[in-house]
Amino acid sequence: MGQIVEKSEFKKIRSQIKEQNKKIVLCHGVFDLVHPGHIIHFEEAKKLGDVLVVSITAAKYVRKGPGRPYFNDEMRLKFLSAIACIDYVILSEGYTVDDIIETVEPDLYVKGEEYRQAEDDITGKISEEVELVRRHGGDIAYTGGQVFSSTKLINHALPALPPDVKEFTETLGRQYSIKEIRAFAEKMQELKVLVVGDAIIDEYIYCNVQGLMSKDMGYSARYKYKEQYLGGSMAIARHLVSFSNHVTLMSVVGREETMHSRMLDELSDKMYVNMTYSNAFETIVKSRYVTFNEKREEVDKIFAINNLPTPMRIDAEALDTFKEKLRQKIEQFDVVILCDFGHGLIDREVMEIVQEHAKFLALNCQTNSSNYGKNLITKYRRADVFTLDEKELGLAFSDYDQGDGELESLIRLSEHFGSHGWLTQGSKGATSVENGVLKSCPAFTLKVKDTIGAGDAFFALASLTVAAGAPIEVGTFMGNIAGALAANIVGNKESIDKVNVLKYASTLLNV
Numbered sequence: 001m002g003q004i005v006e007k008s009e010f011k012k013i014r015s016q017i018k019e020q021n022k023k024i025v026l027c028h029g030v031f032d033l034v035h036p037g038h039i040i041h042f043e044e045a046k047k048l049g050d051v052l053v054v055s056i057t058a059a060k061y062v063r064k065g066p067g068r069p070y071f072n073d074e075m076r077l078k079f080l081s082a083i084a085c086i087d088y089v090i091l092s093e094g095y096t097v098d099d100i101i102e103t104v105e106p107d108l109y110v111k112g113e114e115y116r117q118a119e120d121d122i123t124g125k126i127s128e129e130v131e132l133v134r135r136h137g138g139d140i141a142y143t144g145g146q147v148f149s150s151t152k153l154i155n156h157a158l159p160a161l162p163p164d165v166k167e168f169t170e171t172l173g174r175q176y177s178i179k180e181i182r183a184f185a186e187k188m189q190e191l192k193v194l195v196v197g198d199a200i201i202d203e204y205i206y207c208n209v210q211g212l213m214s215k216d217m218g219y220s221a222r223y224k225y226k227e228q229y230l231g232g233s234m235a236i237a238r239h240l241v242s243f244s245n246h247v248t249l250m251s252v253v254g255r256e257e258t259m260h261s262r263m264l265d266e267l268s269d270k271m272y273v274n275m276t277y278s279n280a281f282e283t284i285v286k287s288r289y290v291t292f293n294e295k296r297e298e299v300d301k302i303f304a305i306n307n308l309p310t311p312m313r314i315d316a317e318a319l320d321t322f323k324e325k326l327r328q329k330i331e332q333f334d335v336v337i338l339c340d341f342g343h344g345l346i347d348r349e350v351m352e353i354v355q356e357h358a359k360f361l362a363l364n365c366q367t368n369s370s371n372y373g374k375n376l377i378t379k380y381r382r383a384d385v386f387t388l389d390e391k392e393l394g395l396a397f398s399d400y401d402q403g404d405g406e407l408e409s410l411i412r413l414s415e416h417f418g419s420h421g422w423l424t425q426g427s428k429g430a431t432s433v434e435n436g437v438l439k440s441c442p443a444f445t446l447k448v449k450d451t452i453g454a455g456d457a458f459f460a461l462a463s464l465t466v467a468a469g470a471p472i473e474v475g476t477f478m479g480n481i482a483g484a485l486a487a488n489i490v491g492n493k494e495s496i497d498k499v500n501v502l503k504y505a506s507t508l509l510n511v
Contacts, residue, residue, distance in 0.1 A: 001081060001082060001083075001084060001086075002054070002080055002081040002082070002083060002086035002087055002088055002089045003081065003087065003088050003089070004077050004078075004081050004088075004089045004090075005088050005089070005090060006090075006091075007090060007091075007099065007100070007103045010053070010088060010090060010103055010104065011103060013088070014103075014104065014105060017050075017051055022049075022050035022051055023048075023049035023050045023051070023107040023108070024049060024050070024051050024053060024104060024105070024106045024107050024108075025045050025046065025048050025049035025050075025051065025052050025053065025106060025107065025108045025110055026053045026054075026055065026100065026101070026104050026106035026108070026109050026110065027041065027042060027045050027052070027053070027054045027055075027110050027111075028054070028055045028056075028057075028092065028097045028100060028109075029056065029057070030056060030057050030062055030064070030068075030069055030076075031054070031056050031076055031079065031080060032062075032068065032069040032070050032071055032076065032151070033070065033071070034079045034080065034083070037112075039083065040143070041110075041112055041143050042054065042083060042085050042086060043085050044110075044143040044144070045108075045110040045141075045143060046085040046086075048108050048110065048141055049107060049108055051087045051088070052085060052086050052087050052088075053086075053087065053088045053089075053090060053104050053106065054080050054086050054088070054089050054090075055089070055090040055091070055092045055097065055100040055104075056073070056076050056077065056080065056089070056090075056091060056092060057092050057094075057095075057097075058073055058091050058092060058093045058094075059072055059073050060093075061092075061093065061094055061095050063095065063497075063499060063500045063503045063504070064151065064503055064504060064506075064507040065444065065445070065481070065484065065485070065500075065503070065504035065507050065508070066444070066445035066447050066484055066485070066487075066488050067445060067447060068151075068507060073091055077089050077091065090103070090104070096125055096128075096129070097129055098129075098132060101129065101132050101133055101136060102132070102136065105136045105137065105138065106133060106136075106138045107137070107138050107139070108138060108139055108140070108141045109129065109130070109133040109138055109139070109140050109141070110140075110141045110142070110143060111126070111140065111141075111142055111143075112142065112143055113142050113143065113144050115142065116142050122182070122499060122502045122503055122506060123499050123503070124499070151506075151507050151510040161508075161511070162442065162446075164442040165442050165443075165444055165508070166511055168441055168442055169508045169509055169511050170511050172473065172474075172477055172509065173509045173511060175473075176474060176509075177509070178502075178505060178506045178509050181474065181477075181478075181502070181505050181509075182502060184465060184468050184469065184470040184474060184478075185243065185468075185498060185501075185502060187468040187469060188243045188244055188464050188465070188467075188468045189243065189244060189245050190244075190245065190246070191244050191246065191334045191335055191464065191467060191468060192244075192246040192248075192332065192333045192334045192335070193240055193244045193246060193247045193248070193333060193334070193335045193336075193337060193464065194248050194250065194329070194330065194332075194333040194335070194336045194337065195233050195236055195237040195240065195247065195248070195249045195250070195337045195339065196233065196250050196251070196326065196336060196337070196338050196339065196346075196350075196354065197232060197233030197236070197251060197337075197338060197339025197340060197341060197345065197346070198232045198233060198251065198284060198339065198340075198341040198342075198343040198344070198345045198346075199230075199232050199233055199234050199251040199252070199253050199263075199275075199283065199284065200231040200232030200233075200234070200235075200284045200285075200286055200341065200343075201228055201229070201230065201231060201259065201283060201284065201285045201286070202228065202229045202230075202231035202235075202286055202288070202452065202453075202491050202492055203226060203227070203228045203229075203285055203286065203287040203288065204226060204227050204228075204229070204288055204290050204299070204490070204491050205223070205226040205287060205288065205289045205290065206223075206224040206225050206226065206227075206290055206291070206292060207221040207222055207223050207224055207289055207290070207291060207302070208221060208222045208224060208291065209221045209291055209302065210222060219302055219303070221289065221291075221302065227491070227493070228262070228285075229491040229492040229493050230262070230263065230266055230267070230492060231286070231452075231453070231491070231492045232251075232284070232339065232341055233249060233251050233339045233341075234249065234251075234263070234267065234492075235453055235456055235492035235495070236337060236339050236456050236459070236460045237249040237267070237271055237337075238266075238267070238270070238492070238495035239456070239457050239460040239461065239482065239486075239495045239496050240337070240460050240461075240464060241270040241271050241495070242495065242496065242497050242498040242499075243461065243464055243498050244464065247270070247271040247272070248271060248272040248273075248274055248329070248333070249267065249271055249272070249273050249274065249275075250274045250275070250276075250322070250325060250326060250329070251275060251276070251322075251345060252275070252276045252277075252278055252281060252314050252318050252319065252322050252345055253275055253276075253277060253278070253281075253283040254277070254278055254281055254282040254283040255277050255278070255279060256282070256283055259283045263275070274325060274329070276318050276321045276322040276325065277318070278314060278315055278317075278318035279315070279317075279318075280315040280317075280318070281309070281314045281315055281318060281344075282307055282309075284306065284307065284308060284343055285306065285307050286304065286305075286306045287304065287305050287306065288301050288302075288303070288304045288452075289301070289302045289303045289304070290302060292490075297449055298448065298449055298450070299449060299450040299452075299490055299491075304369075306370065308343060308370050309344070312342070312343055312344040312370065312371070313344045314344045314345060319345075319347070322345070322350075323349060323350060323353065326350065326353050326354075327353055327357075330353065330354065330357045330358060331357050331359070333358075333359065334359055334360060334467065335358075335359070335360045335362065335463070335464065335467045336354055336358035336359070336360065336361050336362065337362045337364075337459075337460065337463060337464075338354055338358075338361060338362065338363050338364065339364050339366075339456070339459075340363070340364065340365040340366065340375065341366050341368065341375075342365070342366060342367070342368065342370070342371035342374065342375030343370070343371075351379070351380060355380065355381060355382040360384050360467050361382060361383050361384050361385075362383070362384065362385045362386070362459070362463030362464075362467065363377070363380060363383035363385070363386040363387075363421075364386070364387050364388070364455075364456070364459045365377040365379070365380065365386075365388065365392070366388075366392065367389075367391055367392045367395060372395075373395055376392075376395055376396045377392060377396050377413070378396045378397075378413070378416060380417075381417075382417060383417045383419055383421070384419050384467075385419060385420060385421050385422075385462070385463050385466050385467075385475070386413070386417060386419070386421035386422075387421055387422045387423075387424060387455070387458065387459040387462065387463070387479075388413075388421075388423065388424070389423070389424045389425070389426075389455060390406065390423065390424075390425055390426075393406060393409055393410060393413065393423060394406070394409075396409070396413065397409035397412060397413070406423075407423075407431065407438055410423050410431065410433045410438065411433055411436055411438070413433075414433040414434070414436070415436075420432065420433055420434035420435070420466075420472050421433060422458070422462060422475075422476060422479065424455050424458055424483070425443075426443070426451070427443050427446055428442070428443065429441045429442040429443040429444075429480060430458065430476055430479065430480055430483075432472050432473065432475070432476045434472045439472075439473060439476070441473075441476045441477065441480050443480065443483075443484065444480050444481060444483075444484040444504075444508065445484040445487065445488070447488065448487040448488060449487065449488050449489065449490055450487065450489065450490045450491060451487055452491050452492070453486050453489065453491060453492045454483045454484075454486040454487040455483065456486070456492075457479075457482040457483055457485065457486035457496050458479040458480065458482050458483040458486075459479070460482065460496075461478045461479050461481070461482035461496065461501070462475040462476060462478060462479025462482070463475070463479075465478040465479070477505070477508075478501065478505070481501050481504050481505055481508070482496050482501060484504070485500060485501065485504065
């Protein structure tokens with residue numbers, strides 16, 4: 001029976017094992033549901049040495065999508081400790097196994113046969129793991145035997161996937177394998193992508209609501225702390241850098257020194273940032289007063305303010321400089337991602353430059369409280385792909401009836417552009433339209449921390465997927481994955497990551 005130990009505790013144990021000239025064997029994984037394949041793997045691994053150590057990835061670092069692992073850290077550790085051939089069980093707190101390799105210093109690091117081909121590893125880390133093991137004096141070994149899948153067993157035997165998600169992914173999986181999905185992701189890497197749109201700072205002011213003010217109708221709250229995240233076009237560009245090696249961001253911002261250093265620190269090492277600086281225009285800041293429900297891990301918004309100018313215009317000098325840069329650069333890119341938040345950057349002239357010269361145009365034209373009813377997607381005449389939500393579609397086509405009218409309007413918008421696109425529908429998922437044909441995709445998770453930025457993540461990845469030559473249903477799939485991952489990130493604190501997306505795709509298709 002295995003002993004559950006801390007990393008610091010095992011270092012002392014390791015010294016004793018080495019003194020006895022015993023060989024240490026290490027196995028590592030998520031081990032969400034222990035099955036016969038794991039038992040055979042552990043038994044074969046134990047035969048290769050004297051002491052078998054098994055480590056598991058802590059839940060917060062498991063990258064298989066929301067709701068995984070199905071079993072928590074404590075339960076998975078207990079599963080493994082009950083297996084006779086295992087001597088020690090350790091929790092790994094990181095995305096990689098590096099901390100465990102450096103703690104255990106195994107003589108043999110044992111993986112299943114399916115890891116023998118490094119190119120099949122979605123994370124791309126197996127070669128680095130082997131190199132680290134060898135630096136510590138060990139080597140790699142592989143076990144044979146029948147390969148089972150914990151993910152597939154969980155998807156089938158446990159209520160891990162809602163029935164509509166399972167039905168959708170089973171249908172998609174019969175058309176496209178994870179290998180084909182990965183091939184489209186590789187094509188994205190070489191696309192030259194230009195992101196154009198309003199740059200926004202999202203400020204979250206965390207507080208505890210104490211109740212209503214004693215003499216007024218407003219809330220009374222106690223301030224806790226605040227955080228700022230790069231939002232708007234900056235957030236979309238950050239999502240894309242994990243998928244493309246050639247991302248450029250163009251926008252107009254103010255001359256605030258703190259903003260400049262923040263943008264350079266978080267963006268410049270990942271993409272080319274081609275900002276135009278205005279002496280008159282302040283960088284847009286949207287402040288949201290929020291509470292965080294720790295039990296449900298959700299952000300609730302109380303109140304929002306912003307510093308948008310009235311009227312919403314950027315000074316002519318800065319805007320003219322931006323337009324000239326855009327004219328000079330736009331034809332160098334394979335894809336233009338246009339993010340029109342309706343805050344003054346995208347005027348008629350900018351619209352024409354992009355519509356006239358973009359080789360492939362992905363369009364998102366947003367409605368918010370400051371431009372309600374004034375920033376309609378139908379003001380554009382061209383888009384190769386587009387996304388919008390139900391409220392934005394309703395404003396663009398306000399004459400439809402309830403029921404199927406909404407989806408009929410989506411077809412009308414597709415005909416307006418002569419292209420295809422998506423209607424994002426929150427907890428209902430998304431609907432694509434192509435050549436008058438509508439296809440629905442359910443939301444992949446109903447567990448969310450914060451919906452801010454989820455639509456932008458969908459737009460970014462769905463658009464880039466189709467720009468890389470993938471069919472629209474693959475774009476819907478990838479976009480919905482991005483949206484599900486982003487909905488479990490507070491604000492735009494982090495960006496979606498290629499490895500996380502592909503691992504989640506692999507989880508969903510493993511049905």
